[in-house]
Amino acid sequence: MTPLHPARPIRMVIASEFLYGSTARGLVGGFRALGWDVAEVDLLNFVVRGRSILTRAAARLLWHNSIAEYNAEILRVAELNKVELMLTIKGTNIAHSTVARLRANGTRVIVFYPDVMFEHVGVDEAVLAATDLIVTTKSYHAPYLDKLVGPARHAFVHHGYCPSAHSRRHAPGAIPYRWDIGFIGNASPHKAAHLAPVARAFPDRRFVVVGNGWTKLARGTPLAPFVLGAPLAGDYFARAIEETRINLAVHHGEVGRDRWQDLTSTRTFEIPAAGGFMLHVDNDEVRALYEPGQEIDVFTGEEQLIERIGYYLANEVERACIAEAGHARCVPAYSLETRAGEIAAVLLDRGLIGSAGRVRRETPSGEERRVCAPRH
Numbered sequence: 001m002t003p004l005h006p007a008r009p010i011r012m013v014i015a016s017e018f019l020y021g022s023t024a025r026g027l028v029g030g031f032r033a034l035g036w037d038v039a040e041v042d043l044l045n046f047v048v049r050g051r052s053i054l055t056r057a058a059a060r061l062l063w064h065n066s067i068a069e070y071n072a073e074i075l076r077v078a079e080l081n082k083v084e085l086m087l088t089i090k091g092t093n094i095a096h097s098t099v100a101r102l103r104a105n106g107t108r109v110i111v112f113y114p115d116v117m118f119e120h121v122g123v124d125e126a127v128l129a130a131t132d133l134i135v136t137t138k139s140y141h142a143p144y145l146d147k148l149v150g151p152a153r154h155a156f157v158h159h160g161y162c163p164s165a166h167s168r169r170h171a172p173g174a175i176p177y178r179w180d181i182g183f184i185g186n187a188s189p190h191k192a193a194h195l196a197p198v199a200r201a202f203p204d205r206r207f208v209v210v211g212n213g214w215t216k217l218a219r220g221t222p223l224a225p226f227v228l229g230a231p232l233a234g235d236y237f238a239r240a241i242e243e244t245r246i247n248l249a250v251h252h253g254e255v256g257r258d259r260w261q262d263l264t265s266t267r268t269f270e271i272p273a274a275g276g277f278m279l280h281v282d283n284d285e286v287r288a289l290y291e292p293g294q295e296i297d298v299f300t301g302e303e304q305l306i307e308r309i310g311y312y313l314a315n316e317v318e319r320a321c322i323a324e325a326g327h328a329r330c331v332p333a334y335s336l337e338t339r340a341g342e343i344a345a346v347l348l349d350r351g352l353i354g355s356a357g358r359v360r361r362e363t364p365s366g367e368e369r370r371v372c373a374p375r376h
Helices: 023-033 053-080 096-104 123-128 139-149 191-200 216-220 235-242 266-271 284-289 302-315 314-331 335-349
Strands: 011-016 037-042 085-089 108-114 133-136 152-158 177-182 207-210 244-249 276-279 297-299 361-364 368-371
Touching: 011 023, 023 037, 023 085, 037 085, 053 096, 053 297, 053 302, 096 108, 096 123, 096 177, 123 139, 133 139, 139 152, 139 266, 177 191, 177 235, 177 302, 177 335, 191 207, 191 302, 191 314, 235 244, 235 266, 244 266, 244 297, 244 314, 244 335, 266 276, 266 314, 276 302, 302 314, 302 335
Parallel strands: 011 037, 011 085, 085 108, 108 133, 133 152, 177 207, 177 244, 244 276, 276 297
Antiparallel strands: 361 368
């Protein structure tokens, strides 16, 4: 990418969880590729983590202190480095007082929201409403955000994949397939309603269902024999996609008080990025990203889902060609690094950053001024 501000870097802090393959991890690389200076404040450095009863009890006991330290570190890093932008993923565990102090110091606060609903622990609508801009990956959020912050303070940018984590390993034509059909994602009744007919229709095929919650939800159903029983971490997530002939992209179903339902998700981009063939639930949004029958394929309803799976299992060469074309369409155009550039373009368009290294700030009185890059 060409640096957006050649005179001097924008100074930025990103506050989130920086797990391997995460949205925050992908965006960091993108903003650095723009030539920006980025500091990371990782929530996971401040909270107690573990699976034992004792560890979980300690985490609950120390939670409020941990979150207070997390917010204090955001402010420390921002003020020490005179940070001009703070970006957080979903605004999770960000205090209203932190947003207020950052903005009083002239730091713009941006929220990137890659989730279907806003009713999550640690997400406060009052905090979201206090920020400078909310960038959502959900086009259907627009009416809600119009009411929360007004049309000028929200924008839409698609999900993406993290290049360091979601990539292919094998040469086309030399993939050691482990499974014929696969689904990766957290369990939900809506997903199970799509996947159970697949299990019934293809009982002798190598089928795998991966993700949190499936062992309990699938118990006593045709899906039970195909549940992996554990999530996949690190590079094994991408390998599971690449080494599966047909990857199903089915979303959670209606959620939240507004009964929103996903059109696309991170999986819409991670599957082709990892070299997998994607069979995606059909809608106009995914059709705007990929050409069905050429780069991915789509389905509507149980009957067409079963028919499409059977067709591509019987037509290996065509399936492999479509997977290759889908990878070429996705990489690098739909990476989170590319999305960082799109976010930067939105910030420029909304006047939250200026050209030639200048950042548009807001004085305490509300009167806007330009802060120019120092000359050395």
